[in-house]
Structure formats: structure tokens, C-alpha cells
Amino acid sequence: MALLTLEAISKHYRQGEIDLPALKQVDLSVEPGEFAALVGPSGSGKTTLLNIIGGLDVPNQGHVWLHGTDLTRLKDAQLSDFRLFQLGFIFQAYNLVPVLSALENVELIMVLQGRPSAEREARARHYLSLVGLEDVMLRRPSALSGGQQQRVAVARALAAGPRLVLADEPTANLDSENATALLDIMHRLCREEKTTFIFSTHDPRVMERAERIITLRDGAIVQDQHLNQTAYADHN
Amino acid sequence: MPVQTANSSSLSMLLFMAWRNLWRNPVRSLLTVSALAGGLIMIILYSALLTGMTRQMSQHATEISTGHLQLQRQAFIDDRDLYATLPWPYLQQLEARHPEMHFAPRLYAAGLASAENTSTGVMIKAIDPLRERQTTRMLEHIRQGKADFAIADHTASGLPRYNLVIGAQLAKNMQLTPGSELILVTQAADGSIGNALFRVAAILKPLEPNFDRMGVLMSIEAFQQLMYLEDGFHELAIKLEIIDQLDSAQVTLIQQLAAFTHEQPLEPLGGDPIIRNWRQLNPAVSEMLELSQTMMLFVGLIVISLASMGMLNTMLMAVHERTHEFGILLAIGMKRRILLAMVLFESFLLALVSAALGSAVGSLMTVYLERDGIDLSHYMPDGYDWAGVVFEPVMQIYLEPTHVLHACGLMMTVTLLTALIPAWRMARLNPAEVMR
Ligand SMILES: Nc1ncnc2c1ncn2[C@@H]1O[C@H](COP(=O)(O)OP(=O)(O)OP(=O)(O)O)[C@@H](O)[C@H]1O
Numbered sequence: 260m261a262l263l264t265l266e267a268i269s270k271h272y273r274q275g276e277i278d279l280p281a282l283k284q285v286d287l288s289v290e291p292g293e294f295a296a297l298v299g300p301s302g303s304g305k306t307t308l309l310n311i312i313g314g315l316d317v318p319n320q321g322h323v324w325l326h327g328t329d330l331t332r333l334k335d336a337q338l339s340d341f342r343l344f345q346l347g348f349i350f351q352a353y354n355l356v357p358v359l360s361a362l363e364n365v366e367l368i369m370v371l372q373g374r375p376s377a378e379r380e381a382r383a384r385h386y387l388s389l390v391g392l393e394d395v396m397l398r399r400p401s402a403l404s405g406g407q408q409q410r411v412a413v414a415r416a417l418a419a420g421p422r423l424v425l426a427d428e429p430t431a432n433l434d435s436e437n438a439t440a441l442l443d444i445m446h447r448l449c450r451e452e453k454t455t456f457i458f459s460t461h462d463p464r465v466m467e468r469a470e471r472i473i474t475l476r477d478g479a480i481v482q483d484q485h486l487n488q489t490a491y492a493d494h495n
Numbered sequence: 496m497p498v499q500t501a502n503s504s505s506l507s508m509l510l511f512m513a514w515r516n517l518w519r520n521p522v523r524s525l526l527t528v529s530a531l532a533g534g535l536i537m538i539i540l541y542s543a544l545l546t547g548m549t550r551q552m553s554q555h556a557t558e559i560s561t562g563h564l565q566l567q568r569q570a571f572i573d574d575r576d577l578y579a580t581l582p583w584p585y586l587q588q589l590e591a592r593h594p595e596m597h598f599a600p601r602l603y604a605a606g607l608a609s610a611e612n613t614s615t616g617v618m619i620k621a622i623d624p625l626r627e628r629q630t631t632r633m634l635e636h637i638r639q640g641k642a643d644f645a646i647a648d649h650t651a652s653g654l655p656r657y658n659l660v661i662g663a664q665l666a667k668n669m670q671l672t673p674g675s676e677l678i679l680v681t682q683a684a685d686g687s688i689g690n691a692l693f694r695v696a697a698i699l700k701p702l703e704p705n706f707d708r709m710g711v712l713m714s715i716e717a718f719q720q721l722m723y724l725e726d727g728f729h730e731l732a733i734k735l736e737i738i739d740q741l742d743s744a745q746v747t748l749i750q751q752l753a754a755f756t757h758e759q760p761l762e763p764l765g766g767d768p769i770i771r772n773w774r775q776l777n778p779a780v781s782e783m784l785e786l787s788q789t790m791m792l793f794v795g796l797i798v799i800s801l802a803s804m805g806m807l808n809t810m811l812m813a814v815h816e817r818t819h820e821f822g823i824l825l826a827i828g829m830k831r832r833i834l835l836a837m838v839l840f841e842s843f844l845l846a847l848v849s850a851a852l853g854s855a856v857g858s859l860m861t862v863y864l865e866r867d868g869i870d871l872s873h874y875m876p877d878g879y880d881w882a883g884v885v886f887e888p889v890m891q892i893y894l895e896p897t898h899v900l901h902a903c904g905l906m907m908t909v910t911l912l913t914a915l916i917p918a919w920r921m922a923r924l925n926p927a928e929v930m931r
């Protein structure tokens with residue numbers, strides 16, 4: 260069974276008198292464990308689609324099925340719980356709470372989940388070392404590089420134990436070296452933790468690490484390629 | 496899901512984040528704290544000053560001349576009827592029954608005073624100096640001379656010449672000083688014209704405007720000789736050892752007087768004996784005290800509302816700056832009400848720090864001022880007269896601990912209500928909009 264199924268999703272924004280379509284009848288299905296990139300020119304609807312999948316925005320038409328739940332039918336508080344337990348988010352930049360250390364940032368989401376303190380700390384340390392930050396986890400975000408901050412965001416997303424991680428241009432503010440390093444970490448965790456990833460990007464070097472590339476143009480999916488995974492394994 | 500753990504850890508995490516967020520912009524937070532604490536200090540000082548004033552007013556109302564309770568007869572209250580006296584045995588009986596009270600009998604009459612080249616109408620008040628000193632502090636308020644009521648000397652014809660004490664304004668108007676002679680002319684109780692020569696022994700400080708202008712104090716003995724009025728007294732001022740027992744003491748005395756008059760009826764023309772407490776005797780002062788409470792609340796509200804505008808500005812800015820951060824927190828699954836609680840915690844902590852600082856500094860300042868009061872005697876040696884009450888030149892400061900608590904409570908309430916505005920704005924945040 261597919262983890263995620265989008266059924267005829269449409270979204271339009273009202274701009275004065277006219278409706279501007281952002282997504283037109285989008286159908287999509289994602290299997291557990293996929294590592295999928297959402298690509299397309301600026302304004303093609305990538306962010307809009309990710310927000311709808313993440314329950315941050317509601318479509319005008321259509322349904323979002325995630326692990327058997329129709330997100331379009333959930334209330335605000337239910338959506339919030341759904342995001343907390345089922346979804347991980349990595350945004351472009353400034354993902355972290357500035358007054359908390361890396362470790363506390365990762366713990367915070369588990370505090371919200373109600374996990375016991377010992378488990379929280381163990382998991383936070385575990386995921387921070389998986390993303391290679393064991394030496395700097397007591398630093399606050401302002402004392403971390405952009406790449407390190409994004410890796411904390413990845414650790415935070417995974418420590419919560421989500422089914423699906425959504426990342427909107429996670430590498431947009433990184434140089435290409437850091438960008439590919441982040442992607443490699445994400446990909447490794449996708450495999451090891453059996454988590455599903457969907458991320459949007461403009462960067463060709465990021466795209467080439469994806470196992471699937473979904474191309475959007477003017478709010479519609481124009482191409483959906485499944486790539487050879489062994490090619491990536493060699494590359495690694 | 497272990498809900499209990501979730502709540503308690505969330506709470507401590509929220510408090511922790513709120514506290515750290517406060518010190519994210521220390522200058523701004525400290526400015527807000529000083530505005531709120533400064534407001535609180537002002538309120539505490541104002542309330543201590545006002546409380547000092549009202550205490551002085553009520554002390555003045557009771558201690559200086561009224562006493563806590565007064566006994567008079569109805570006709571004396573209504574028309575100052577010279578014949579509406581109470582028999583002397585009443586005084587002895589009350590004194591025998593109530594060692595915990597002090598009683599000062601008084602008699603009154605109107606007269607005409609003449610000195611070398613002026614004459615004026617006066618109000619004669621006769622007292623028992625010994626009992627008066629135990630009951631009120633009137634005789635301590637001497638500006639010049641010595642409060643002596645004994646016989647000064649005898650006239651050429653062998654009549655005693657008594658000492659008396661006069662009001663401040665009267666002394667000034669008639670150009671009298673201690674040692675001056677004064678002739679008093681009255682209509683005595685038997686209808687004859689009483690007149691006698693007196694010696695001014697002392698001049699009182701201002702006590703009450705009417706008395707200052709017309710008051711003449713003499714001993715009851717002198718009064719009886721001048722007025723031929725021996726069978727009783729007009730007024731009994733009563734002082735309680737414990738002011739808190741005012742109401743019960745009043746009830747007890749009313750019952751005892753009823754018993755006295757039942758045993759030995761008074762002649763009916765003078766009316767019933769009436770016992771009134773100082774609030775009934777000085778309704779203006781009593782109203783003033785109530786008004787001052789309202790004034791304190793009003794001024795407190797204004798000052799705190801102004802100070803909380805600073806808080807509002809701080810929190811609006813803090814929330815505005817962190818829109819993106821809040822969007823992230825909402826996106827990853829933090830509930831709106833938890834976010835709201837976090838922002839309210841920040842305001843709460845700011846208010847708490849301000850309350851602690853403000854009440855500490857405010858209380859220390861008042862305690863320091865309380866010791867000596869604010870001495871204005873350099874500018875007004877006789878004190879000042881306000882709303883018919885004469886105040887001493889040293890303004891009393893009195894810190895009422897409950898006022899500090901109330902002021903803190905008021906400040907916390909107002910600032911938390913103010914904090915709802917930014918919190919409410921934030922609670923409507925749409926994470927999808929913020930993330931773009
Ligand atoms: N709040 C909004 N109001 C009006 N139009 C909007 C709003 N948000 C998005 N749009 C429009 O919807 C379309 C899709 O926008 P979206 O942000 O999803 O594109 P994108 O693919 O993420 O672009 P980019 O690569 O620049 O991030 C665009 O035409 C955009 O102008």
C-alpha cells in the first residue's frame with residue numbers, strides 16, 4: 260500500500276478579482292522508503308504541494324491520504340498532532356529555536372510528544388551523532404554553520420520517528436559541498452531508518468542523488484522518473 | 496501517550512524557553528522591567544503617603560480632641576443647650592466599670608472676650624486637665640507658654656484669677672501672648688451676667704479652624720465659677736486602649752447608659768444620652784478615608800496601564816521578530832495553546848521580575864521615609880490645613896503591606912491582560928504563510 264496518495268489536488272490563490280491556480284488536479288503516490296525529489300521552475304507549485312502534504316495548507320479540492328488518514332478532513336488540533344507524530348519538517352533556513360542548544364532543539368519536539376526525559380536525551384544524542392554533530396550539540400544555532408544547522412534540523416525531524424519527512428529546499432542556503440553532504444546524510448538515514456523523504460530542490464547536484472524525480476510545471480506534474488538506485492550506490 | 500509527563504516536561508521546557516527568550520534582548524527587557532518596577536515604586540510611595548495622611552487624619556480626628564467615642568445629650572448635640580448636662584456620678588460610675596477606657600468630661604459656653612483694645616466672640620471649653628491628658632493630646636499641642644489651668648493670682652478684690660489657654664488664631668487676632676490679661680463676659684446658667692478676669696498661660700497650635708479662631712480652654716473649676724453651672728458636664732470624650740474594639744465598646748456603653756437612665760431618669764428637656772464614635776462625629780474624615788482608597792486604586796490603575804504600554808510594545812516587537820520561529824514551531828506540531836502559554840509565560844516572568852524589584856525597592860524607600868517622615872516644618876512650622884483638618888508639618892509615611900501585595904497583584908493582572916494582545920495575534924499565525 261502506498262504511504263502517501265494525492266487525489267486530484269487543486270489549489271488556487273485569490274489575487275483580487277481573479278483566481279490564480281497554483282496546483283491543478285495533481286495525483287501522486289509515494290511508497291514507504293522512497294527518496295523523492297520535487298523539482299520545477301520557480302512558481303511551479305513545489306512549496307504549495309509540500310505544504311498541502313504536510314497539512315500546513317488545505318487544498319481547494321482533492322484529498323491527501325497519509326497512512327490511511329485523509330488530512331483534508333482533520334481539524335487544526337488533530338493536524339497539529341498528526342504533524343507531531345507522523346511528519347518531519349526541514350525548512351530552507353532558520354529551522355531552530357535560537358535560545359536552545361542543538362541538543363535541546365532536538366529534544367523539544369520529543370518533549371511535545373511526551374516522551375520521557377531519559378529517552379529524549381538518548382535519542383537526541385543518537386541522531387545528532389548520526390548527522391555528525393556529536394561534538395557541537397551543546398552549541399546554540401548561532402554558533403553553528405548553516406550546514407550544521409540544517410543537519411540539526413534533519414536530526415530533529417528523524418528523532419521524532421516520523422513516517423514521512425518533508426523538506427522544502429533544504430539546501431537552498433548551502434554551498435554545493437555542504438548541499439551534497441546534507442543530501443548524503445538524508446539519503447543514508449532514509450535507508451537505515453526506513454523513513455520516506457520528499458524534498459524540493461533547484462540544485463542539479465541534489466537532484467542527482469534522488470531515487471525519484473517528480474517534475475512540476477505550472478501546478479501540474481509533467482514528469483515522474485524512477486532512477487537507478489545502484490548508480491547512486493556506486494557513486495557513494 | 497504519557498500525558499502526565501508531556502504536561503510537566505512541556506511546562507518546564509516552556510518556562511525555560513520563556514526565561515531564555517527574555518534575555519535574548521536584555522536591554523529591551525531591562526527597560527520594560529524598569530518601567531514596570533518604576534510604576535510599582537510610584538504606586539507604593541503614593542499609597543504610603545496617602546495611608547500616612549489618612550492615618551494622621553484619623554489619629555488627628557481621635558487623638559487630638561475627639562477621642563474614640565463621645566457621650567452627649569441630644570439637646571446639646573442639636574442646639575448646644577447649656578442645660579443639657581449629664582450628672583457627675585455618671586463619670587465616676589463609668590470610670591469604675593471601665594479601667595480599660597479613659598474619660599474626659601467637658602463643658603461648653605459662648606462668651607465675649609476683651610483684651611486691652613479688642614473684643615471678640617469666643618467659645619469656652621472647660622476641661623479636667625488631668626483626665627484630658629489621659630484621653631486626648633490636645634494639651635500637648637502648645638505653641639507658646641505652658642498649659643497651666645491653676646489659679647494665677649487674686650484680684651485686688653480677692654477673687655481668684657485663673658490661667659487659661661487660647662487658640663492660635665485668637666491669640667494673633669487679639670494680640671495676646673502668655674501673660675496677657677483677658678476678660679470674659681458670659682450669660683451664666685442662672686441668667687446673670689458672669690464676668691471674670693483671666694491670665695493667658697499658653698497658646699495652642701492650630702487644631703481645627705473654628706477652635707483656632709474662637710477657642711478658650713479653661714479648667715472645669717474656673718468654668719463653674721464663671722457660669723454657675725455645677726450639676727453636670729456636656730460632653731464626655733472616651734479613649735479606648737484597643738481601637739479595634741470600637742464597635743463593641745460603643746454597644747456596651749449604650750446599654751450601660753440605658754441602665755443608668757432607667758435607675759435614675761434624667762430631666763426630659765435635655766434629651767437622651769447619645770454615644771457616637773469618631774466616624775459618626777467626623778463624617779467628612781470618614782468619607783475622606785474611603786475616598787482615598789478609591790483614589791489609590793484609580794492612580795494605581797493609571798500608572799500601571801501606562802507602564803504596561805511598555806510591556807505591550809516589548810511583547811509585540813518580540814512576537815513580531817519571532818514570527819518565523821513560531822511558524823516553525825507550529826509546523827513541527829506544537830499546539831497553538833502551548834505557544835500561547837510560552838508567550839504569556841514571558842510576559843508573566845517580566846511582570847514577576849518587575850514586581851519583585853519594584854516592591855523591594857518601593858518598600859525599602861518607604862521604610863526609610865517611614866522612620867522620620869517627610870519634614871516640611873522648615874516651610875510650614877504649624878503644619879497645613881486641608882479639608883478642615885490640620886496636618887502636622889511632618890508628613891507621615893506608612894507602608895501597609897497589603898497595599899504592596901495589591902499593587903503587585905494589580906500590576907500582574909494588567910500586564911497579563913495586555914500580553915493577551917500579542918499572544919492573540921500570534922495564535923492566528925498561519926505556518927504555511929510564514930514558511931514561504
Ligand atoms: N499566499 C499566496 N498568495 C497568492 N499566490 C500565491 C501564494 N503562495 C503561492 N502563490 C502562488 O502559487 C504559485 C506556486 O507557488 P510556490 O511557492 O508553491 O512555488 P515554488 O515552486 O515553491 O517556487 P520556488 O521555487 O520559487 O520556491 C506561484 O504562482 C505563487 O505566486
Ligand SMILES: [Mg+2]
Nearest residue numbers: 305306307427
Ligand atoms: Mg518554494
